[in-house]
Amino acid sequence: MATEIVIAQTTSADEAEAEALARGAVERKLAAGVHIDAPITAVYWWKSEVETAREWRISYMTTTDRLPELEAWVHEQHPYDVPQWITLPVNGGSTAYLAWAVEETRASGDRQDI
Secondary structure, eight states: OOOOEEEEEEEESSHHHHHHHHHHHHHTTSOSEEEEOOOEEEEEEETTEEEEEEEEEEEEEEETTTHHHHHHHHHHHOOSSSOOOEEEEOOOOOHHHHHHHHHHTSOGGGOOOO
């Protein structure tokens, strides 16, 4: 079975924290690349109140093989009690880009030329 690509997302209330969560995942080969969206407004229930907050959405390009380790690492690093964590399957795309994503999430001993 071929390795599948997914986009995993979380949010952060602090831009520097979002950058740290992005950089740390890439440095650890848990994600091939990460996008940090411009500030968004989140409206949600929290502790019986409707809250509004400014957040940065962090989108990780990773593989299903690396997803459990990425999720564990993000939850360990994340300051929220209940961080958003959703995954979106990638159902298509450039063959070269998807191959790059697979290659960049391999452990150093598993790397191959693409």
